Amino acid sequence: MIKRLKLKFIVLAVISIFVLLSAIVAGMNIINYNSVVLEADEILAFLSENNGAFPDRGGKPAHGIYMPKRFSPETPYETRYFYVLMSDSGRVIETHTEQIISIDEQTAEDYAESIMESGKDTGFIGDYRYCIAEAKKGNRIIFLDCGRKLEAFDRFMFISVFMSFVGFAAVSVIIIIFSGKIIKPVAQSYEKQKRFITDAGHELKTPLTIINANVDLLESDPNDADCINDIRQQTQRLASLTNNLVYLAQLDENEEHIEKVETPLSDIVSETVAAFETIVQMQNKKIVCSVQPLLSIKGDNIALQQLVSVLVDNAIKYSPENSAIRVTLEKRNKSIEFAVSNTSVYPIEGDALEHIFDRFYRTDTSRNSETGGNGIGLSIAKKIMEEHKGKIYARTTDGLDFSIICLFRSVQG
DSSP: OHHHHHHHHHHHHHHHHHHHHHHHHHEEEHHHHHHHHHHHHHHHHHHHTTTSSSEEEETTTOOGSSSSSSSOOOOOHOOOOEEEEEEETSEEEEEETTTTOOOOHHHHHHHHHHHHHHOOOOEETTTEEEEEEEEEEEEEEEEOOOHHHHHHHHHHHHHHHHHHHHHHHHHHHHHHHHHHHHHHHHHHHHHHHHHHHHHHHHHHHHHHHHHHHHHHHHTOGGGHHHHHHHHHHHHHHHHHEEEEEEEEHHHHHHHHSOOOOEEEEEHHHHHHHHHHHHHHHHHOOOEEEEOOOOEEEEEEEHHHHHHHHHHHHHHTTSSSSEEEEEEEEETTTTTTEEEEEEEEEEEEHHHHHTTTTTTTTTGGGOOOSSSSSOSSSSHHHHHHHHTOOOEEEEESSSSSEEEEEEEEETTTT
C-alpha cells in the first residue's frame, strides 16, 4: 500500500507540474503571438487609411508628426510591405512592390488572387499578414512582411518549450528522489497502525481461548447458565472482531496475497447462501436466491466465500422479522453483478451510504449489541472487491429498501 501511495504521489505531483508548466508556456506563447498579430494589424489598418502607404513629404516618409503615437518614428523605414489593387471583377489594376525586394509583381498578384478566392478579409499567407481595404476602383489587398517577428516568435517558443521540458525533467527527478522522505511519516504511521491491529489480534486470541475453556468448565453449574451464556456471546463477538481485524490487516499488509484463478462464482454463491438457511428460518425470515449458473471469475475461492458470507450475514442482521433477503447473481454485458438486498430495520439516509464501507461505521440507530455486528464486515467486503479489481457500492430507494451491489469482470468476456 505504501508503494502504491508513493507512486500515486509521484504521478500526481509530476502531472501537476506538467500541467502548470504547459499552461505557463502556452500562455506566454499565445500572448506573444497575439502581440505580433495585433501590431501587424495596427500597421495594416494605418496603411489602409493612407491608400496602402505611409504618408510622405517629397517622396520621403514623414517624421513623427504624421505618425500615430503608438508607432515609432522608425516604423516607416523598418516596415516591409506591398499591395495589389484589384477591380470588383477580380482584375489586377495596380501592383505596388517598391517597399519590398523579396516579392516581385507576379508573386504579389498570385498572392492577391489566392486571397480573393479564399474569401477571407485578413489572415496570413506565408510570412505575410494581409488585410483587404476598400478603394475607389475596387479592393486594395495590403501585405505586411512579418517574417522577422514570426522567426523571433518561433525561437521564443522553442526556447520556452525546451527550458520548460528541462525544468520538468529536473523537478520530476527531485520529486522521485525525495518522495520517500515525504511519504515516510505516513508510512511510519501506517506501519504502526498495522502492527497495533496485528499485535492486538494475537494478544486477544490467547485470553479469549482461556475464557472459552473456563466457560466450558462452568457450564456444569446450572445456576450460572445465564451468566455463562452472556460470557460466551461476548467472547464469540470479541473473537469475531479479532479475526476480522487480523484479516483486514493481512489484506492491507500484502495486497497481492490473493491468488486469482478461474473460480465458479455461481457455485460459491449458491453454497454459501444455503449455509444460512437454518439461521434465517430461526429468525422467521427467508432468503430468495436467484443465481445464473456457470458464471466464473478470476479470483480466490476463500475470499469470495467470505465476501458472500459477509453481505448475506449483514442483510440478515439488519432486516426485520418476516422479511425476505434477496440474493441475485447474473451477467450484465461484460460484467457479473452480485447483489444482496433487504429491507432495513432503520432508514438509511444518503449521508450514511457514503460511509457504509468505513471501518467501524454504523448508523446511530443500529449502534447496539443486539445485532452482533461490529462495523468491520462491509470494510472486508470492500477490500475483497478491491483485490479482485471489482466495484462495490450501496444503494437505497426509500431509505428502507437497501442493496449492496458487487460488479466483477467476467472470465467469458
